[in-house]
Amino acid sequence: MKRRxxxxxxxxxxxxxxxxxxMSQGAIEKxxxxxxxxxxxxxxxxxxxxxxxxxxxxxxxxxQYFAVCIKCDEHLKPLHHFHFRCEKxxxxxxxxxxxxxxxxxxxxxxxxxxxxxxxxxxCAKS
Amino acid sequence: MKRRxxxxxxxxxxxxxxxxxxMSQGAIEKxxxxxxxxxxxxxxxxxxxxxxxxxxxxxxxxxQYFAVCIKCDEHLKPLHHFHFRCEKxxxxxxxxxxxxxxxxxxxxxxxxxxxxxxxxxxCAKS
DNA sequence: TGTATTATTGCAATATTGTCGCAATAAATA
DNA sequence: TATTTATTGCGACAATATTGCAATAATACA
Numbered sequence: 001m002k003r004r005x006x007x008x009x010x011x012x013x014x015x016x017x018x019x020x021x022x023m024s025q026g027a028i029e030k031x032x033x034x035x036x037x038x039x040x041x042x043x044x045x046x047x048x049x050x051x052x053x054x055x056x057x058x059x060x061x062x063x064q065y066f067a068v069c070i071k072c073d074e075h076l077k078p079l080h081h082f083h084f085r086c087e088k089x090x091x092x093x094x095x096x097x098x099x100x101x102x103x104x105x106x107x108x109x110x111x112x113x114x115x116x117x118x119x120x121x122x123c124a125k126s
Numbered sequence: 127m128k129r130r131x132x133x134x135x136x137x138x139x140x141x142x143x144x145x146x147x148x149m150s151q152g153a154i155e156k157x158x159x160x161x162x163x164x165x166x167x168x169x170x171x172x173x174x175x176x177x178x179x180x181x182x183x184x185x186x187x188x189x190q191y192f193a194v195c196i197k198c199d200e201h202l203k204p205l206h207h208f209h210f211r212c213e214k215x216x217x218x219x220x221x222x223x224x225x226x227x228x229x230x231x232x233x234x235x236x237x238x239x240x241x242x243x244x245x246x247x248x249c250a251k252s
Numbered sequence: 253t254g255t256a257t258t259a260t261t262g263c264a265a266t267a268t269t270g271t272c273g274c275a276a277t278a279a280a281t282a
Numbered sequence: 283t284a285t286t287t288a289t290t291g292c293g294a295c296a297a298t299a300t301t302g303c304a305a306t307a308a309t310a311c312a
Contacts, residue, residue, distance in 0.1 A: 056186075058184065058185070058186040058187075058188055059184070059239075060184040060237060060239040061184075062184055062188045062189070062190070063188070064188070082227055084229070084233065087236070095227075095229070097227050097228065097229070099227075099240070100226065101208055101221075101223050101225075101242070102223065103210070103221070103223070103242070104247060106246075106247030106250055106251070107210065107242075107244060107245070107246060107247050107250065108244040108245040108250050109242055109243075109244045110213070110243050110244040110245075111186060111242070111243040111244070112240075112241075112242050112243075113185075113186040113239075113240070113241045113242075113243065114225070114238075114239070114240040114241075115238075115239050115240075116227070116229070116233075116235055116237070116238050116239075117235075117236050117237040117238075117239065118233060118234040118235045118236040118237070119233070119234040119236075120232075120233060121230060121232030121233050124232055124233065124234050125232070
């Protein structure tokens with residue numbers, strides 16, 4: 001399944017890159033300017049996740065958020081960092097803080113999803 | 127708002143206590159034997175959370191899971207431990223492993239939700 | 253450049269999770 | 283036993299996310 005370049009895909013990625021944060025489908029749709037179908041945005045996001053371009057975070061509001069994999073290379077495991085969800089500005093930022101845990105070898109670890117929820121430093125000021 | 131004892135509430139708590147794991151509304155409904163309305167189960171679970179009897183985990187499947195607060199006293203912060211979600215047996219277990227992270231004081235932390243997803247040690251064997 | 257292939261998209265429908273209003277029921281108290 | 287009101291069941295609803303299908307358009311190739 002070879003990928004094709006489309007304006008839609010580029011627009012979605014561009015929004016995420018310029019925001020620098022993890023965004024939900026709804027937030028992307030608001031920011032993107034052009035009119036793109038909801039289902040299409042989800043499909044674009046899912047494909048980017050499959051390709052390792054984005055990573056997915058599920059916050060404790062039950063929604064999916066997507067962020068550009070900046071440091072997601074073979075050295076630093078993609079999802080093993082904390083995320084901070086601000087309840088005020090409705091954004092999620094990737095924290096540099098890595099997630100450490102030890103688990104018996106009997107367990108097979110596939111994904112790690114860590115979200116701290118509260119008020120971010122920008123919103124806490126005002 | 128004084129609480130009242132009902133068979134429904136006791137049955138829900140009993141299921142969670144005997145399982146020893148975190149369960150979703152759906153899983154509770156399957157195990158509980160008696161016929162209880164979906165909305166009622168949610169309301170019972172939410173009330174238990176308000177009262178500090180249960181704690182809520184949101185897994186990366188986007189669903190809410192509920193577990194008895196065994197060590198949730200004033201010494202050990204309730205939600206600051208890891209959870210492991212097994213994709214095979216569809217359960218979530220509370221790990222003894224505490225969650226450590228450092229965050230600038232500018233942030234206000236309200237909740238921590240950490241879920242490791244994979245195959246648990248019991249399912250990995252078979 | 254023109255054509256064929258098939259990845260991508262839009263639309264509508266659907267599944268799932270969780271909540272809410274309202275009337276009926278039943279637990280606790282006097 | 284009678285009263286108060288927390289709890290429950292039912293139905294409706296909201297929101298998120300996915301899927302099937304037909305139409306569109308990006309890519310490769312003649």
